[in-house]
Amino acid sequence: MLVEGPVxxxxxxxxxxxxxxxxxxxxxxxxxxxxxxxxTSHRPRERAVPAPEDRNPS
Incomplete structure (x- = not known):
């Protein structure tokens, strides 16, 4: 909630x-x-997503 100050x-x-x-x-x-x-602790935190690994190894 934003309030005009002083408060x-x-x-x-x-x-x-x-x-x-x-x-x-x-x-x-x-x-x-x-x-x-x-x-801003109420904001959801996003976790860093690791880069996808190569699923088709050569």
């Missing part, structure tokens, strides 16, 4: 998170390592 958020434990940026991305899935800010 001040009170977390469940009473901690206050602040950002002075003009726009911030808030995490709504709680997967972010920098919660409450979004680090």
């Amino acid at each position: 001040e958020i009170v977390l469940d434990d009473g901690t206050v998170a602040r950002s002075e940026r003009f726009m911030v991305a808030l995490c709504t899935c709680r997967r972010s390592r920098i919660y409450p800010w979004c680090d």
Whole structure:
């Protein structure tokens, strides 16, 4: 979720998170390592696919 800043958020434990940026991305899935800010951890990761091996050896 994008929010225009500056932003001040009170977390469940009473901690206050602040950002002075003009726009911030808030995490709504709680997967972010920098919660409450979004680090795009919600995006599916694609694994590198190895090159196909030659299936018809000579």
